[in-house]
Amino acid sequence: MSEQVSARREGPGSAAEPERVSSWAVGFAIFGGIMLVLIGTFQAIQGLAAILEDKFYVVAPHYTYEIDVTAWGWIHLLLGILAVVAGFVVFSGRVWARAIGIAFAVVNAISQFLFLPYYPVWGLTMIALDVAVIWALCVYGRRAAEQSGY
Secondary structure (H helix, E strand, O other): OOOEEEEEEOOOOOOOEEEEEEHHHHHHHHHHHHHHHHHHHHHHHHHHHHHHOOOOOOOOOOOOOOOOHHHHHHHHHHHHHHHHHHHHHHOOOOHHHHHHHHHHHHHHHHHHHHOOOOOHHHHHHHHHHHHHHHHHHHHOOHHHHHHHOO
């Protein structure tokens, strides 16, 4: 059974009706922030692996998107660091913080898609985690944030 936070909604035509905010919504936002920190850490490590050992990732020949592995390393390192910061900002509970978290999850998913020829299973796993973060941060709305105090 989920615990619920109760709040009053006042507006034109409403008689201060109690509105319930599910603790699941708060839990999903926390999940999204934690996963964004984890994804960013993984991506930064992925970037470091490409920077430090250029031959670590092997690309399929004649792939549409051919980018130097070291360049990919720097891209992933930068995106990873920014995603970790965005994950911590999500814990503030602000709408703009969740929007930034969603934006970084989208950018990460796109970068992982372009990285598929280098490490396909890992790329698909990261894309799935990004989709989970996007979903978790979208479930938690502004009204829930204001009413729960998170």
